[in-house]
Amino acid sequence: MSDPIIRFDNVVKRFGDHTVLDRLNFTVNRGEKVTIIGPSGSGKSTVLRILMTLEGIEGGVVHVGGEPLWHEADGVTPASEAHLRKKRGEMGMVFQQFNLFPHMTVLRNITEAPVRVLGLPKAEAKARAEELLELVGLTEHMSKFPHQLSGGQQQRVAIARALAMRPSILLFDEPTSALDPELVGEVLGVIRRLAEEHDLTMLLVTHEMRFAREVSDRVVFFDQGRIREEGAPEEIFTDPTEERTREFLKATLEA
Amino acid sequence: MWPHRRTARQPIFAADPVEVHWTEYLPPLLEGAWVTIRLTVFSTLLGAILAFAAGVGRLSRNGALRAVSVAYIELFRGTSLLVQLFWLYFALPLAGQAVGLDLRIPPVIAGILALSLNIGAYGAEVVRGAIQSVHTGQHEAALALNFTPRQTLARVTIPQAIPEMMPSFGNLAVQNLKDTALVSLISLGDMTFRAEQIRNFTQDSVTVYSMLLAMYFGMALVLTAMMRGIEHSVGRWRPVRS
Numbered sequence: 001m002s003d004p005i006i007r008f009d010n011v012v013k014r015f016g017d018h019t020v021l022d023r024l025n026f027t028v029n030r031g032e033k034v035t036i037i038g039p040s041g042s043g044k045s046t047v048l049r050i051l052m053t054l055e056g057i058e059g060g061v062v063h064v065g066g067e068p069l070w071h072e073a074d075g076v077t078p079a080s081e082a083h084l085r086k087k088r089g090e091m092g093m094v095f096q097q098f099n100l101f102p103h104m105t106v107l108r109n110i111t112e113a114p115v116r117v118l119g120l121p122k123a124e125a126k127a128r129a130e131e132l133l134e135l136v137g138l139t140e141h142m143s144k145f146p147h148q149l150s151g152g153q154q155q156r157v158a159i160a161r162a163l164a165m166r167p168s169i170l171l172f173d174e175p176t177s178a179l180d181p182e183l184v185g186e187v188l189g190v191i192r193r194l195a196e197e198h199d200l201t202m203l204l205v206t207h208e209m210r211f212a213r214e215v216s217d218r219v220v221f222f223d224q225g226r227i228r229e230e231g232a233p234e235e236i237f238t239d240p241t242e243e244r245t246r247e248f249l250k251a252t253l254e255a
Numbered sequence: 256m257w258p259h260r261r262t263a264r265q266p267i268f269a270a271d272p273v274e275v276h277w278t279e280y281l282p283p284l285l286e287g288a289w290v291t292i293r294l295t296v297f298s299t300l301l302g303a304i305l306a307f308a309a310g311v312g313r314l315s316r317n318g319a320l321r322a323v324s325v326a327y328i329e330l331f332r333g334t335s336l337l338v339q340l341f342w343l344y345f346a347l348p349l350a351g352q353a354v355g356l357d358l359r360i361p362p363v364i365a366g367i368l369a370l371s372l373n374i375g376a377y378g379a380e381v382v383r384g385a386i387q388s389v390h391t392g393q394h395e396a397a398l399a400l401n402f403t404p405r406q407t408l409a410r411v412t413i414p415q416a417i418p419e420m421m422p423s424f425g426n427l428a429v430q431n432l433k434d435t436a437l438v439s440l441i442s443l444g445d446m447t448f449r450a451e452q453i454r455n456f457t458q459d460s461v462t463v464y465s466m467l468l469a470m471y472f473g474m475a476l477v478l479t480a481m482m483r484g485i486e487h488s489v490g491r492w493r494p495v496r497s
């Protein structure tokens with residue numbers, strides 16, 4: 001099965017004269033759950049941020065849903081804002097720092113974009129939000145403000161907020177790295193459920209190795225802006241071929 | 256005008272100081288206070304609108320809009336309020352006359368305009384600072400949800416920036432209240448103007464000016480309390496801070 005929903009072709013990304021991604025080639029198939037692991041600064045977040053159009057690229061082509069993301073159909077002409085909006089609509093993102101809107105209740109956090117962006121009637125948006133709050137187990141907190149919730153609860157709201165836009169791709173950038181250890185489990189639990197019960201394409205950056213091993217179809221090891229090694233979780237975690245992968249895994253397991 | 260009302264009882268146009276009990280000062284002072292209050296309220300509101308327009312304009316991606324905002328902010332912060340007031344009231348009509356336009360404006364309008372243009376320029380910097388203080392993660396989340404830049408500004412950035420700017424706006428409002436005293440110089444019958452009239456008439460400087468001081472102070476206290484109230488209500492969603 002090869003139906004790439006995300007494809008990076010020779011993508012170059014620089015910050016000043018620091019090349020973060022050097023001709024990256026990378027694909028994710030429709031419905032696939034892919035985990036990106038790798039040392040800090042290796043370009044993992046940059047990959048997600050390029051997809052979500054939070055960062056531009058300096059070379060190559062990124063395809064999302066079969067169309068170039070940053071370019072028009074010819075793959076050369078820079079994309080219009082309308083095109084970027086359409087592509088963004090196919091994706092959702094969950095941030096390390098949650099980034100909930102602090103001035104909106106939990107419910108409004110989830111309904112605001114469906115109402116304002118998708119033009120959903122308020123009642124329908126609310127019904128959708130309630131359904132999602134049930135999924136993430138926060139129904140009783142819907143009238144609270146984010147600061148009244150724990151980090152784990154906030155991140156679950158953020159997941160519901162992203163899902164409310166009905167994306168076909170969900171990007172997670174270290175969703176549990178900002179959480180106290182005892183709150184990590186509840187967030188991973190929600191992500192695991194999504195992975196198991198939905199045909200969503202998921203691209204997840206994480207340092208939770210056991211979780212990565214359990215939920216992903218494929219694990220990608222990033223090192224210095226390049227894919228050093230990728231494969232099925234069992235391969236990567238039990239029998240990596242690359243020395244760098246082995247070192248990295250050894251270091252994270254010891255930590 | 257206060258002296259006229261009293262003509263039946265007092266020989267008010269006498270050259271010598273007139274003996275008047277201090278409570279007699281109250282009605283004209285209160286009349287002036289009402290003018291001061293209205294001046295403060297209108298110019299603060301108009302000033303807030305200008306502050307938002309120029310503060311947001313300064314951050315706009317549109318170069319022309321940015322230039323106009325910067326020019327306005329710098330011009331009005333860089334010149335004195337008194338000169339702005341005189342210019343609007345005395346110079347503008349003459350300048351207008353020179354090009355064949357009737358630009359005479361009543362003192363009230365000149366006063367409100369000068370005050371609000373002034374507070375608007377200072378307020379614009381407050382608005383800009385508060386907007387910039389909103390975390391970039393908020394913009395990223397808004398973009399990821401496909402909000403347009405305008406929706407992001409109106410629904411995400413400004414609502415979070417407002418509580419941030421309230422303490423400074425409170426100070427500006429009080430500053431504005433105090434600045435209204437300057438309009439007495441273009442013969443607007445505000446509190447200071449009335450006090451000046453009474454003093455000319457009674458020579459009782461100590462009492463009159465003490466009352467004036469107390470009344471401004473009282474108004475400032477009320478205004479501060481009101482701004483705190485607004486600050487509290489626009490920041491309800493924020494964690495309680497001790």
Ligand SMILES: Nc1ncnc2c1ncn2[C@@H]1O[C@H](COP(=O)(O)OP(=O)(O)O)[C@@H](O)[C@H]1O
Nearest residue numbers: 015016020038039040041042043044045046047
């Ligand atoms: N906005 C930026 N400006 C300059 N350098 C950046 C910026 N964002 C990321 N980088 C650099 O790009 C590299 C990759 O960053 P990132 O993708 O965040 O790594 P990771 O998520 O794997 O830790 C790092 O060296 C980082 O310092």
Ligand SMILES: [Mg+2]
Nearest residue numbers: 044045046174
């Ligand atoms: Mg990162």
